[in-house]
Every structure is written in C-alpha cells, then in structure tokens.
Amino acid sequence: MLVVTLSMIATPFVFAAEERWLAPRLIKQPVKPFDAIDADGEPPVIICGFGRVGQIVGRVLRLRGIPFTALEQNAAQVDFVRRFGNKVYYGDPSREDLLRAAGAEKAKVLVVALDDMEQSLRVVEVAVRHFPHLTIHARARNRRHAHYLKDRGVRHIVRETFDSSLRLTDDVLRALGLPQDEARHTVDTFREHDERTLIRQHAVHHDENRLIQTSRQAASELQALFEADREER
Amino acid sequence: MLVVTLSMIATPFVFAAEERWLAPRLIKQPVKPFDAIDADGEPPVIICGFGRVGQIVGRVLRLRGIPFTALEQNAAQVDFVRRFGNKVYYGDPSREDLLRAAGAEKAKVLVVALDDMEQSLRVVEVAVRHFPHLTIHARARNRRHAHYLKDRGVRHIVRETFDSSLRLTDDVLRALGLPQDEARHTVDTFREHDERTLIRQHAVHHDENRLIQTSRQAASELQALFEADREER
Numbered sequence: 001m002l003v004v005t006l007s008m009i010a011t012p013f014v015f016a017a018e019e020r021w022l023a024p025r026l027i028k029q030p031v032k033p034f035d036a037i038d039a040d041g042e043p044p045v046i047i048c049g050f051g052r053v054g055q056i057v058g059r060v061l062r063l064r065g066i067p068f069t070a071l072e073q074n075a076a077q078v079d080f081v082r083r084f085g086n087k088v089y090y091g092d093p094s095r096e097d098l099l100r101a102a103g104a105e106k107a108k109v110l111v112v113a114l115d116d117m118e119q120s121l122r123v124v125e126v127a128v129r130h131f132p133h134l135t136i137h138a139r140a141r142n143r144r145h146a147h148y149l150k151d152r153g154v155r156h157i158v159r160e161t162f163d164s165s166l167r168l169t170d171d172v173l174r175a176l177g178l179p180q181d182e183a184r185h186t187v188d189t190f191r192e193h194d195e196r197t198l199i200r201q202h203a204v205h206h207d208e209n210r211l212i213q214t215s216r217q218a219a220s221e222l223q224a225l226f227e228a229d230r231e232e233r
Numbered sequence: 234m235l236v237v238t239l240s241m242i243a244t245p246f247v248f249a250a251e252e253r254w255l256a257p258r259l260i261k262q263p264v265k266p267f268d269a270i271d272a273d274g275e276p277p278v279i280i281c282g283f284g285r286v287g288q289i290v291g292r293v294l295r296l297r298g299i300p301f302t303a304l305e306q307n308a309a310q311v312d313f314v315r316r317f318g319n320k321v322y323y324g325d326p327s328r329e330d331l332l333r334a335a336g337a338e339k340a341k342v343l344v345v346a347l348d349d350m351e352q353s354l355r356v357v358e359v360a361v362r363h364f365p366h367l368t369i370h371a372r373a374r375n376r377r378h379a380h381y382l383k384d385r386g387v388r389h390i391v392r393e394t395f396d397s398s399l400r401l402t403d404d405v406l407r408a409l410g411l412p413q414d415e416a417r418h419t420v421d422t423f424r425e426h427d428e429r430t431l432i433r434q435h436a437v438h439h440d441e442n443r444l445i446q447t448s449r450q451a452a453s454e455l456q457a458l459f460e461a462d463r464e465e466r
Contacts, residue, residue: 056398060423109408135408137401156404163396165289168370171389175342175368190293
C-alpha cells in the first residue's frame with residue numbers, strides 16, 4: 001500500500017509515474033513487511049490504487065494544492081514511484097485499520113481507483129461499513145462492475161474506458177467528414193442514452209434473460225433517438 | 234476475428250455486448266478454423282478489436298447508419314456476440330490478407346481498438362505498409378504505447394483510461410466544493426498540459442534519464458500554469 005503523505009505533496013510530482021511500463025524490471029517482489037502509515041495532517045482525499053487512473057487524480061489534486069493520501073498494493077509500482085523521489089508505502093487496501101490509519105475518519109472523499117474488480121468491491125464494502133461519511137468515487141472496469149458498485153451504494157461511478165472510447169468515436173466521425181458540432185452531438189446523445197441504459201440494466205442485472213431484452217429495447221430506443229435527431233434537422 | 238458485415242448493421246445491436254463478463258462461461262476455446270470473411274459492400278470503417286472500446290465505436294457508427302467491418306480474435310467474445318443474434322467471424326487481425334478481405338483497400342478509417350499492445354503495433358505496421366491510404370485511429374494502453382504508435386506514424390491516439398480519469402477527477406473536485414466551471418477549467422488545463430507533455434516526452438522516450446528530467450520540468454510547468462490561473466482570478 002503506497003501512502004503519499006502530506007510531505008510529498010510539496011515535492012515535484014511525477015508525470016511518467018502514470019505508467020506501469022518500467023515496473024517489469026522492478027518486479028522481483030520485495031519480501032519486506034507492509035509499511036506503517038505516517039499520515040501527517042488531515043488530507044480530505046484518500047486515493048486507493050495509484051495506477052493509471054489514481055495517478056491522474058493525484059496529479060491534479062496536487063497541482064491544485066489539495067492534500068491526499070494514496071494507497072497502493074503493488075510493490076513494484078511503489079518502487080517505481082520511489083525512484084522518482086516520492087515517499088511511498090504499500091499494503092492491503094481493504095484493511096479497515098489501514099484505511100483508518102490513512103485518515104479515513106477525517107477525510108471527505110475516497111477514490112477507489114483499483115484495477116481489480118474484486119478488490120475494489122472489498123474496499124467499498126469496508127469503507128461503507130466503517131466510514132459511512134465518506135463520499136466514494138469509483139473506477140469501474142465495465143458495466144457489470146458498475147452494477148456491483150451501485151449495489152453497494154456507490155453513486156459516483158466512472159467506467160474506465162468509456163470516455164476515451166467516446167473521444168475516439170468523435171475523432172472517427174470527424175475523419176469521415178461529419179462537421180464538428182454534429183459529431184459532438186452524436187456522441188453526447190449516445191453518452192446520455194448509454195448512461196440511462198446502464199441505470200435501467202442495473203435493475204435487472206442478476207437476470208440474464210431480462211438483460212438481453214433490455215439491451216434490445218435500448219438499441220431500438222437509441223435508433224429512435226437518432227431518427228428524431230434527423231427529423232429535427 | 235469477428236467480422237460484423239453490412240448485413241448485421243441492420244439488426245438490433247447489443248448494448249450488453251460491450252461486456253466480456255459473460256465470456257468466462259464460454260471460454261472453452263472452440264477448435265474450429267478461422268472464418269472466411271464475407272464482407273458485402275464497402276464499409277468505410279474497419280474496427281480491429283471489438284472489446285470495450287471497439288464496441289462503443291461500432292454502436293455509435295451503426296446508429297449513425299455508417300457501415301463498418303469489425304475484426305476480433307477472441308472466440309469467446311465472438312460467441313458471446315453471436316448469442317445476441319449478430320453475424321460474426323474471427324481470426325488473426327494482423328494478417329494482411331484478412332485486412333484486405335475485410336475491405337482495407339476501399340475503407341477510409343482503420344480503428345485499432347485492440348487491448349494487447351504488441352498486437353496493436355503489429356496491426357498498425359501491417360496497415361501502414363500495405364494500406365497507407367487508411368487513416369488510423371488507435372487506442373493506447375498508456376503513454377509508452379502511445380509513443381510506440383507515434384513512432385509508427387499514427388497521428389490519432391487516445392489513451393484508454395485518460396478521459397475517464399479526468400472525468401473522475403472533475404467529479405472529485407466538485408465533491409470537494411469547487412464550483413463547476415473552476416473544476417472544468419482545472420481539468421481542461423491539465424489535459425492540454427499533459428498532452429503537450431506527452432509530445433515532449435515522445436522525443437526522448439528511448440532515453441530514460443531524460444524522460445525523468447522532462448517529467449519534473451513538466452510538473453514545474455503545470456504548477457506555474459496553476460499559479461498563473463490563480464493570479465488571473
């Protein structure tokens with residue numbers, strides 16, 4: 001569990017640290033025990049998981065001067081960050097005592113940016129049970145993960161590849177000759193539609209047959225939305 | 234290799250197909266040979282990789298009535314899509330003959346939405362060599378992958394978790410009490426800065442020591458940008 005304490009907030013941060021690509025050469029797993037947390041002050045944000053997603057959150061927070069504590073289990077990743085001059089710790093992020101030591105009682109926001117779905121759900125369960133005052137913002141791998149996060153009461157969920165997929169689609173539409181505003185409108189309409197669909201699917205996500213049916217209904221609905229768009233123009 | 238031909242464009246599409254989560258139960262790898270491609274017409278877009286990213290592109294294209302051909306190697310995923318009533322094929326997406334059969338000579342845009350970095354680079358190499366007229370839009374796993382895509386001449390690159398990370402960060406800033414426009418401005422400034430940093434890092438991406446130095450310079454630069462923002466207000 002990587003812990004970025006207040007003291008590191010002031011040090012030059014690491015852009016390349018977003019990457020896990022140097023990790024393989026560091027991957028000889030260290031045998032050292034989990035680090036003790038040394039969280040000075042009361043950072044309002046705890047970031048659980050300091051990979052591609054968590055590091056973007058951390059970098060922006062740091063650059064706004066907002067202190068945070070980051071927890072990361074991957075020792076190779078921790079060592080990589082260490083190499084860039086940051087103070088780091090590691091441990092199991094779903095341990096209640098570690099979250100407490102990291103300042104969960106005083107924090108406002110818990111960012112669950114873990115890559116692993118099961119670990120993400122475990123952290124959410126522990127946080128909801130022991131620190132119900134925290135606002136949880138979670139990274140979801142896919143729709144199913146989003147459903148399970150919702151089951152556990154998480155209201156702020158971002159699907160990890162959804163927004164980039166929409167940006168890629170917007171680029172493709174413009175490469176095909178669509179005017180910029182039309183491409184954007186298409187993508188925005190789709191986004192809203194898909195998020196509504198996700199909510200609708202959540203109600204039936206344990207029932208596969210109904211999920212299939214809902215998907216078809218959703219496809220027809222989006223088709224109708226685009227036809228309505230075409231009529232409007 | 235999954236091939237979605239023109240004929241499936243007209244069928245109800247699959248929202249839940251974005252997911253790989255039903256795949257495990259289908260994962261008994263089929264022993265059947267790769268399918269022959271049966272690409273009617275001349276779709277302007279070929280989507281290589283029909284996972285979380287490729288399916289979003291495909292769904293939006295379909296709903297705009299833009300035909301596409303999709304190629305996917307994961308047979309389990311293909312079978313999953315089949316279950317929803319779509320016509321599908323599979324094979325090795327970096328084979329020149331398969332790209333040709335899928336319509337690469339007549340297409341305008343090649344979307345390389347593959348999950349696997351090495352496979353993504355192989356497809357790009359084959360496409361650049363044999364079908365240089367194609368505009369390539371690529372999904373990158375991380376900065377390093379983006380650098381290697383750029384080395385191969387790809388100009389349209391989207392990092393797969395970058396945009397969602399920024400949206401999550403925007404949500405967190407607002408949860409901490411930042412006004413909506415200030416949160417958005419922070420995130421937009423960071424995005425532009427980070428994309429400039431990526432271009433700058435590309436020039437030195439084979440030289441690790443210089444990469445580290447550039448990262449620190451970039452951090453200082455962004456800090457200065459935020460200080461300038463603060464002075465402006």
